[in-house]
Amino acid sequence: MYGWFEENGLLLGLALLDGLAYAALVFMVAVGLNLVFGVLRVLNVAHGSLYAIGAYTAASLGLFLSARGLPEWASLAVLVVAAALVGGILGPLIERLLLRRIYAQEPVLQLLVTFALFMILEDAQKLIWGTQPVQNDAAMRLLGNFDVPFAGDFIPFTAYQLFVLPGVAVATLVGLAWFLRRTLTGRVIVAVTTDREAATAMGIDASRIYLLTFTFGAVLAALGGALSSPTASLVPGVGAQTIVLSFAVVATAGLGQIEGAALTALMIGLSRSIAVYFMPEAEVLTPYLIMVAVLLIRPQGLFGAAETRRV
């Protein structure tokens, strides 16, 4: 065992750091998906498209603005602005024009409708951004590298992936938990989730809460995408990959879990990353193996109770 570590220790360290950064992105997407499902009761397949469009928009907006003299230090802010634009515009449009017509419908129909939307948005991305990779790593270059001490050695790793991604994910986790449990709007969201009819009887405008929640989830997905954009070149299909992995996280954690989704994203992110370094052929399979194993033992997910709170 000692010998193995001597040989592979740095690789393992790198895998853990990669996994952490990856888990942060997956969490952002999964928690939004989970929130939207918990409140609206619609499993939104197009959530992955919001991630992809957030990523493409952030990369393009950054390239567009820096070509017009935007200082480099602003490239981080561009990511957030792009996410707010994408989520803030597409979110309300999707909820008002599409989802609100299918709340009362069968889950199968809801899935088909959001899947259709996903297909449309996938093609829209190809029409707008083409099929060639789009890349803009300005935000990552801006922050440079950081030497992470590990097992008596140092691993150079980008400060962006090391600090920004996990930092935003933790802020999202803490902020969301505070928002839902402490603020008035959060408590109203939970109330509408518990019993829409009773909330309406008190004069609460449940449809506004749905709009607000969906838009919020859309911004989170777009933010996940935007934050991922400096770390990879964007190609068609990035949305599909993300949504499937987010489903795995949500199913493994249990529906409606926030902290549970964070832990599960971490678990799945790390194990996938370890697979990438040590058993590349199992990379794609690992998250789903974990999901299947968990669901065989606990059908309600790691942290879900049989029928419990949904946000």
Place this chain on the structure above:
Amino acid sequence: MSDVLLSARGLRLAFGGVKAADGIDLNVMRGEFLAIIGPNGAGKTTFINMTTGYLRPQAGTISYEGAPITGMAPRRIVARGIARSFQLPQLFTEHTVLENAALAIAAREGPWSPLKPLLRPAWREEARDLLERFGLSAIADARADALNEGARKLADIAMAVALKPRLLLMDEPTSGVAASEKMQVVETLARVLRAAQVTAVFVEHDMDVVERFADRVAVWSQGKIAALGPPAAVLADPEVQREVIGIERHAAA
């Protein structure tokens, strides 16, 4: 003569072949407690649902304080001053009793400053005062899903009262409450509602409760009002006894 608070005229609503409302005419007088009795399926809850905007009548009109409210959305009707409680208490089980009450206050006070806490000092105080009036202070911090049925009913109605309605419609406020608790629950209710000058319409199956607390009683039968008047007279009517109360007693047995 006291003035009319709510007026229903010619309400009709059929579900398939079942006439849940078959020409309902009813005036609810300001300040009265009006009990609605009748067998299951007679259309009692349908009347509450039409009055509160949950169902739209196929014909007829409902006016409140002289203005039409027929077919308005529930939350607009709430804003006019009509609140309701459901047969099954609709408390928010994720919240404490105090938070439930504060949510109702928040809903009444809207629009919100979204990031402020729910339990801000003024609302916390009002919620505590409300629970005190309902005798629920001891369980203010309990989660709503931990209460017994009597407390759940009272907490549910407390939330409706927090909306400061002038008219409150209650669907079976005592159903599911243990017999030993029932009179106490109704006494509390009557005391709070009279003090707050709330007019009350309530569906009730317990004739002792009706006799003791209702100013008038309306007997529902197959979507129609079969009898209307003071409880002593109505409940003594042999036909009412045979058609309605007999069924009730039978059903209760």
